[in-house]
Amino acid sequence: MDLELRLDAVIIAVTDGAPRVLGVSNPERARWSLPSATLSDEATLDLAVRAAIEEQAGLEVSYVEQLYTFGDVARRQDRRTVSIAYLALVQETELLVGAEWLGYYDLLPWEDHRSGTHPLIESTIEPLLIAWAGQSEERLARVSVAFGDAFDGVRVLDRYELMYEANLVDEWWADQRLEVTSPVFGESMHLDGRRIAATALGRIRGKLSYRPVVFDLLPESFTLLELQRCVEALAGVQLHKQNFRRLIERAGLVEGTGERAAHGGRPAELFRYRPEVQLERSRLGVGQPYR
Amino acid sequence: MDLELRLDAVIIAVTDGAPRVLGVSNPERARWSLPSATLSDEATLDLAVRAAIEEQAGLEVSYVEQLYTFGDVARRQDRRTVSIAYLALVQETELLVGAEWLGYYDLLPWEDHRSGTHPLIESTIEPLLIAWAGQSEERLARVSVAFGDAFDGVRVLDRYELMYEANLVDEWWADQRLEVTSPVFGESMHLDGRRIAATALGRIRGKLSYRPVVFDLLPESFTLLELQRCVEALAGVQLHKQNFRRLIERAGLVEGTGERAAHGGRPAELFRYRPEVQLERSRLGVGQPYR
DNA sequence: GAGCAAATACTCAGATTGAGTATAAGTCGA
DNA sequence: TCGACTTATACTCAATCTGAGTATTTGCTC
Numbered sequence: 057m058d059l060e061l062r063l064d065a066v067i068i069a070v071t072d073g074a075p076r077v078l079g080v081s082n083p084e085r086a087r088w089s090l091p092s093a094t095l096s097d098e099a100t101l102d103l104a105v106r107a108a109i110e111e112q113a114g115l116e117v118s119y120v121e122q123l124y125t126f127g128d129v130a131r132r133q134d135r136r137t138v139s140i141a142y143l144a145l146v147q148e149t150e151l152l153v154g155a156e157w158l159g160y161y162d163l164l165p166w167e168d169h170r171s172g173t174h175p176l177i178e179s180t181i182e183p184l185l186i187a188w189a190g191q192s193e194e195r196l197a198r199v200s201v202a203f204g205d206a207f208d209g210v211r212v213l214d215r216y217e218l219m220y221e222a223n224l225v226d227e228w229w230a231d232q233r234l235e236v237t238s239p240v241f242g243e244s245m246h247l248d249g250r251r252i253a254a255t256a257l258g259r260i261r262g263k264l265s266y267r268p269v270v271f272d273l274l275p276e277s278f279t280l281l282e283l284q285r286c287v288e289a290l291a292g293v294q295l296h297k298q299n300f301r302r303l304i305e306r307a308g309l310v311e312g313t314g315e316r317a318a319h320g321g322r323p324a325e326l327f328r329y330r331p332e333v334q335l336e337r338s339r340l341g342v343g344q345p346y347r
Numbered sequence: 348m349d350l351e352l353r354l355d356a357v358i359i360a361v362t363d364g365a366p367r368v369l370g371v372s373n374p375e376r377a378r379w380s381l382p383s384a385t386l387s388d389e390a391t392l393d394l395a396v397r398a399a400i401e402e403q404a405g406l407e408v409s410y411v412e413q414l415y416t417f418g419d420v421a422r423r424q425d426r427r428t429v430s431i432a433y434l435a436l437v438q439e440t441e442l443l444v445g446a447e448w449l450g451y452y453d454l455l456p457w458e459d460h461r462s463g464t465h466p467l468i469e470s471t472i473e474p475l476l477i478a479w480a481g482q483s484e485e486r487l488a489r490v491s492v493a494f495g496d497a498f499d500g501v502r503v504l505d506r507y508e509l510m511y512e513a514n515l516v517d518e519w520w521a522d523q524r525l526e527v528t529s530p531v532f533g534e535s536m537h538l539d540g541r542r543i544a545a546t547a548l549g550r551i552r553g554k555l556s557y558r559p560v561v562f563d564l565l566p567e568s569f570t571l572l573e574l575q576r577c578v579e580a581l582a583g584v585q586l587h588k589q590n591f592r593r594l595i596e597r598a599g600l601v602e603g604t605g606e607r608a609a610h611g612g613r614p615a616e617l618f619r620y621r622p623e624v625q626l627e628r629s630r631l632g633v634g635q636p637y638r
Numbered sequence: 639g640a641g642c643a644a645a646t647a648c649t650c651a652g653a654t655t656g657a658g659t660a661t662a663a664g665t666c667g668a
Numbered sequence: 669t670c671g672a673c674t675t676a677t678a679c680t681c682a683a684t685c686t687g688a689g690t691a692t693t694t695g696c697t698c
Contacts, residue, residue: 061350280676297676322664323664323665590688612694613646614694616645
């Protein structure tokens with residue numbers, strides 16, 4: 057069987073209060089792709105990924121981690137594409153030629169619970185999934201774990217895979233080579249781009265509470281509210297302001313700069329990330345069990 | 348550059364109160380290897396791994412997850428081996444031909460803190476690491492985070508990598524093609540087997556507290572003390588018995604069978620894992636912040 | 639039946655959470 | 669220049685969770 061090895065990158069930023077993923081346009085196709093490269097001669101995979109991102113998107117990334125290796129047999133049965141997916145975080149940046157920031161919640165609308173459970177879920181998605189589950193106890197249980205009562209932000213992939221199996225996303229129809237004849241949700245990406253992006257969002261959400269990852273997405277200095285909005289954007293839920301501030305201060309992750317930023321109301325103090333923390337005890341994140 | 352794609356498996360069990368990893372003997376070499384296979388034609392990587400384990404070790408595994416993909420250029424510069432490592436959990440089983448259960452804490456003695464900080468660390472390892480760090484602030488910080496005051500069970504790989512860089516493990520000397528001329532610690536494995544095993548231990552320790560993974564390692568029914576010993580073996584720390592029991596009961600992960608097991612003292616009730624939990628809210632583990 | 643060993647029950651102070659209320663410090667329009 | 673408005677920041681409080689014990693069972697063995 058023919059084998060191809062690729063590196064795919066999920067490059068994440070948070071702009072205007074929304075999480076984004078970098079899509080590159082694909083001359084032949086209508087849909088956005090993830091930036092992708094064949095494995096170069098760099099000594100380590102991490103370096104190869106950074107080089108590829110630099111080259112394709114002209115971006116310098118502040119954080120890179122390996123996400124997952126996808127290797128299922130492709131549609132063409134004679135060929136297997138193994139794709140090592142990486143997750144990268146960058147600060148707000150300009151648009152790039154041939155590339156665009158896609159809204160994560162345009163791809164996965166049901167993941168945004170910042171104003172309570174997403175309306176689509178109760179009105180449409182959950183009923184359709186329950187119909188799909190039918191008599192199957194196992195399916196019903198999966199639906200209820202993934203979409204049920206308490207929103208578990210980390211289960212992004214579980215939810216996407218249910219949507220896929222229940223043919224509620226475009227990709228299912230494409231994989232079956234069928235015309236779409238029933239409602240599908242969210243914008244799709246080329247091949248399994250959206251599945252990989254979903255995996256990445258789940259990973260980031262999980263890390264949020266025990267590693268200081270947000271700071272790679274924020275500018276040098278920021279107010280506590282900006283920090284909170286950034287966490288909320290990724291986590292997909294709203295947080296309790298006073299408690300958030302309490303936690304951040306207790307964690308000692310940031311320090312005031314003395315400067316202050318003015319918006320509408322009382323100006324907020326600007327903070328910066330304390331890089332010593334990286335070295336210190338570092339198993340600290342911005343947690344979010346508030347509310 | 349020539350490219351080879353392999354699947355490696357870290358197969359973990361807990362027997363006699365110690366965590367083990369399956370090593371296979373390697374006709375040409377002195378050291379144990381991880382079971383390894385080239386990628387077969389199975390439709391998914393998971394299936395390929397299960398098939399390889401079944402074939403090489405005759406084991407049926409209850410749990411498999413992808414661990415990490417290692418792809419650094421090998422010692423031979425003209426060739427890159429990309430190895431997709433998997434983590435599998437099995438219950439206590441007999442020994443197998445050509446395979447042996449290696450003690451995790453023979454490979455990584457400094458990871459066992461069940462009787463307090465491991466004596467090797469304070470007496471020997473930490474001084475050597477500090478000597479190695481010398482003036483470098485960055486190195487000193489890494490040493491203190493990895494080995495410092497509060498033992499953070501998850502940082503297994505950090506610790507192994509420090510040991511490697513400070514040439515305190517066999518593999519460093521082998522990679523440099525040098526005779527070992529200063530003390531090295533722990534039993535080594537073939538190539539980067541021990542590094543991969545370290546990654547796996549870190550992963551499992553992390554999961555312990557939020558996914559019910561231990562149950563894949565235990566027999567059908569068990570006492571709460573056996574459960575606790577199993578968690579302790581993996582976590583490498585001792586737990587507070589009464590609080591452990593409190594947590595397990597509150598979590599509702601197990602149910603009594605009515606049977607009881609007799610040892611020395613008062614017979615303990617036997618429990619079984621409640622499989623419904625798998626489906627229910629499942630983001631539950633056996634936590635371990637007690638003590 | 640006394641004494642041992644381990645299981646199980648119960649206690650308690652201190653820290654952490656979730657959810658508010660109260661007050662301060664700016665901007666902006668009348 | 670005042671008052672409304674907006675956002676920041678301080679403080680409170682009950683409920684829960686944790687860490688660390690002490691106390692009581694229950695079966696076994698001699």
